[in-house]
Amino acid sequence: MSQRPKVMIVGARLGGLLLGLLLEKMDVEYDIYERYDSLKPYGAGMSLGANILPMFEQLGIYEDLLKISLPCSQMELYKEDMTPVSKVNISGENVGYDTQFFSRPDIHNLLLLKLPSERIHYGKKVLSIGQSEHGAIIRCADGTSYEGDILIGADGAYSAVRQGLYKRLEKDGKLPKGDSEPMEVGYTCLVGTTLPLGPEKYPVVKNNFSRFAIVIADKGLYSIVVISVPGNRVCWGVVIQLTPEEQEAALRNSEWAAKTIENGITPFAHHKTPFGCTLGNLVNETPKDYISNVYLEEKTFETWNNGRIALLGDACHKMLPSAGQGAINAMQDAVIIANCIYELGSSTSNEDIEAALQDYKEQRYAHAKGQVRNSSLSGQLFFSQTWFSRLVRWVALIFMPKEFDKASITKTAAYRPQATFLPLRERRGTMEIVPQKPSKRYEEEQRKKKTECDSPIPGTSPHAI
Template sequence: MTESPKVLIVGAGMGGLTLGLLLERIGVDFEIFERASCVKPLGAAMSIGPNILPMFEQIGMLDEIMKMSLPGKAMELYSEDVGGLTLIGRTDNAAFVKEKSGYSSIMFSRPDLHKLLLSKISPNRIHFNKRVLSVGQSDKGVLLRCADGSIYEGDILIGADGAYSAVRQSMYERLQKENLLPKCDTVSLSAGYACMVGTTVPQDPEKYPILKDDYSHLFVVVAEGKPHSWTVITIPGNRFCFGVVIQLGDKEKDETFRNSEWGPELIDSMIAQVADHKVPFGTLGDLIQATPRELISKVYLEEKLFETWNHDRIALIGDACHKMLPSAGQGAINAMQDAVILANCIYELRSPSHKQIVAALKDYKSQRYDHAKKQVQISSTVGKVFYGQTWYEKLMRKAVFTWMPMSFEERNFFKLAGYRPQVAFLPFVENKTNLKILPQKKSKRKYGLAVDPRITAASMSLDFRDSVIDTNPENVRIVFGYIVKESQIQQSWRLVAWN
């Protein structure tokens, strides 16, 4: 029987909780350490779609998520000047998304999903008020030291503690002393925007009739002559989520204090600046007044793709290794995708030996890095379209909503929806449409297959993924997880099952 490692997870955000609930499903011992003293219902709207919903369907959580969500329908982009709001463009691709992928893009309150994920994990697995001071590792294991004097030991340490990751900082300090840290990883995160977010208490549908609709409304407004843009989204419970973004100048980027938490600090000046800004059904001030002060928070939006995701027994997930702008709505999704692939790599471990753990964490990065890199780049570009105030960014915005052909948007959607990692230890959810799904690395442990050692390395390098024609069980064999016709492999090949 496979011996499981002990996994220490720092950070109880979307990525850390997703990893925890997946590890609990496969019987891997783990603990989560969160520096906050309790769960704070901060943040605003969140959207997820066909690149992560199949995983939630696979683990039996899709129905619960759908109950707390509304399907997205359309996005309307406006400009605001002294004359009021002017509609720049509108996208309505909800039917296309559902038809081509089998799933809707859904909107909900970010704290609602966080609460749901938290409810799926045994309470004794999560420790609050645990601020990390340092981490250590050796051939024998990892060591976690917290500010309250507590010390924890394990086999694997995962930094899921956000853009200002203490795990990353400690790991990088060690690598820098050993001259192993790439120069690019010594550069600070780039902060181009400040953002204020909030979620109202339930509102009267008679006052705001759009709350009666069975789908979510998404409005984006860009101010003319001011460095502001704002987003308003309707979510279940007759509530509005709003987010206001200010583009920072070079001086502000240098002088501003970068707050890494979604906390209710430093927001008075921002509220005063934006309260009179218009939305299609009133002003931002109306929504701000309908939001408890403790549920309004401010954060600086930063972006950076780190090159170093792992070293020995330590690995990073989510914002700790790829901080994205929220413009494309992919930050939390990519953190959860990290968790899926990392859980798969841990599941594949035959033993918690140092050698196998190092290999598993390297494998995790190799499977995820290119996908995360693309999303960092896309989020940056979309940020310029939605938030940008330079002449070039204004021109880009006009081009996207005036001249960009629908086929371009559809191609980007196919690329996004086609990558949908699922957990390796459960049956994959069937593809509901003809959408081309990117292949996922097969689980050797689940399929329990090995190939006769007489097969040459050259033979094993052949890729038969497109060779399936005859599905008669008597004529088909599985080789390294690929299906091939009997006529296409040497008769001397045979399969040996692992015990």
């Protein structure tokens, strides 16, 4: 077992791409298999903060991220008539990093440009998977199949890798009951990003910072989100709470909603936004092909790995976007998986790989489960329209002490895993950081290098200059 493990990553989403970049730095062989023939720039605004940015510094792409993003210090909340309700502090005051907002397609493109194009294979819809003591295999709809030592399912909420793995485990009587139950689907979301806007008509784009605002309907079952991002653009979204009947229909569908984009947006087009325009104005400035309509599911799966196979991101912990932690947690998964693969060294044995992937789950499970719960609570606060949620919302947003806002942000920012096979970035900010499991292999390699540097050159005096 002298060769390094070969890794197959299914899904060219943010978590899968970042894992590929980490393996590239580690000089481990990998390939990424994406089901679609090309990646369209779907998605709206998102953000990254202190709980992942140190790792971007490690990879040397932090400055690149700053070029496509704008800092944001607060979240603005409004009633339907544009009456301000509250401002939630999301600044990097004591955490060391500003929260950076950008359009999701921009960071996708950033990561794609950092990876060798030959490592990403498009049009590879996975139909089945398998594994043995000697390796893992995927079989695709185009008749091709691929083998490797490790298989990572980074292919989203309806992961083909997860479905294939769970089917086998259920047949063998090894799948927990909860993992076979459907995800909870409480909301649907329409999102898009405009083309560059004229500053005269849309003054919000003149700012050198990002404005992030949520408009919560007074009576309807929806909320409107608007975010200004670089390039004189605005990301927008409509989050709609589903009725029980609509939730039943959602469970019978896949990721994308059945109704057309036009029909979905029409009821909300006339609504005002804090940016001095209506939602319809922003929709009209957005290419129709770049608007997506997706259900918002949530669930923490118990089974993350088995043998040579592991799941990453939405495939094992699907969370609502309300706390802005879904993509970040997928990236944190990628960091820890990469660390565990690094510890394998040259071993490709079934026993060592299984132990490494189990270590990944043990390091990540509790934190990810907590973030699913926090995202659910944030969803109730900002998106839910039940009478109880409305009561909790206004009590919390109007009377909640500002110290509570700060405590919630700093708790999330305290967990910031880094790649243990790269020099760690020094702590920024004044807050305490959650300790990270160190790399025994890296420490040993550093000790060996130091010993070699301290050893005298053969045939010379140890005191020779």
